[in-house]
Amino acid sequence: MKVFGIKPRVRVVASHRIDTDRLLLRSPVAADAPTISPILGNWNVAHWVVRVPFPYRTEHAAAWIERSNEERSAGVGWPFLVIRRDDGALLGSMDLSIEDDPTSGALGYWLGEEYWGLGYATEAAIAIVGYAFHNLKLNEVTASTLPENGRSIRVLEKAGLIHIGRRSEDTIERGRVETEYFSLRRAHWRG
Numbered sequence: 001m002k003v004f005g006i007k008p009r010v011r012v013v014a015s016h017r018i019d020t021d022r023l024l025l026r027s028p029v030a031a032d033a034p035t036i037s038p039i040l041g042n043w044n045v046a047h048w049v050v051r052v053p054f055p056y057r058t059e060h061a062a063a064w065i066e067r068s069n070e071e072r073s074a075g076v077g078w079p080f081l082v083i084r085r086d087d088g089a090l091l092g093s094m095d096l097s098i099e100d101d102p103t104s105g106a107l108g109y110w111l112g113e114e115y116w117g118l119g120y121a122t123e124a125a126i127a128i129v130g131y132a133f134h135n136l137k138l139n140e141v142t143a144s145t146l147p148e149n150g151r152s153i154r155v156l157e158k159a160g161l162i163h164i165g166r167r168s169e170d171t172i173e174r175g176r177v178e179t180e181y182f183s184l185r186r187a188h189w190r191g
């Protein structure tokens with residue numbers, strides 16, 4: 001796979017597990033909740049993620065795990081936790097979910113603050129975009145991000161998504177906000 005000069009090694013080991021050079025992407029399980037909650041309990045992380053409540057507690061993480069695994073069983077969501085292979089650290093999450101169009105998956109993600117700036121989100125995003133097109137046979141991957149979230153915009157660009165424009169979205173903590181909307185169609189994917 002080749003995206004803008006990056007040539008990651010990506011291996012889909014099972015339908016719920018993807019291996020990349022440094023990461024293992026796997027489905028969340030109930031026992032992950034206490035590790036997830038302090039990551040999203042950090043406002044520096046949470047305030048960028050439009051669909052999480054704050055303060056974020058372990059019961060929020062438990063509910064998210066249960067709901068997202070149900071969505072996966074129903075074929076409308078594919079949640080992955082981002083695990084560092086070297087030491088097994090849970091770095092964050094990246095998921096795809098079907099919103100209106102069943103052939104289009106929306107990407108959502110967050111990483112613990114101490115893991116930012118090391119290329120992990122880009123590595124995971126490239127793998128999940130490939131999974132969306134190659135394994136799930138979706139026609140489009142989309143994402144939206146707050147306009148001031150330069151890091152997230154950069155990740156989307158490096159994963160090959162194209163800026164389409166602005167739209168309005170409902171958020172849990174901020175009400176209705178403007179977001180930057182990105183899309184990559186299968187026909188334009190350099191996989």
Ligand SMILES: CC(C)(COP(=O)(O)OP(=O)(O)OC[C@H]1O[C@@H](n2cnc3c(N)ncnc32)[C@H](O)[C@@H]1OP(=O)(O)O)[C@@H](O)C(=O)NCCC(=O)NCCS
Pocket residue numbers: 044045046048049050092109110111112115116117118119120121122123144145146149150151152154155
């Ligand atoms: C967005 C997020 C997932 C990025 O993770 P990450 O692992 O740090 O991303 P990467 O290291 O793969 O890439 C970050 C890129 O942003 C760049 N960057 C860093 N700070 C930046 C800033 N303030 N403005 C613009 N770009 C910035 C980095 O230089 C890097 O680009 P480069 O490789 O071209 O140099 C992480 O910051 C995060 O979890 N943030 C909080 C939650 C969030 O924003 N989720 C997304 C909601 S849409």
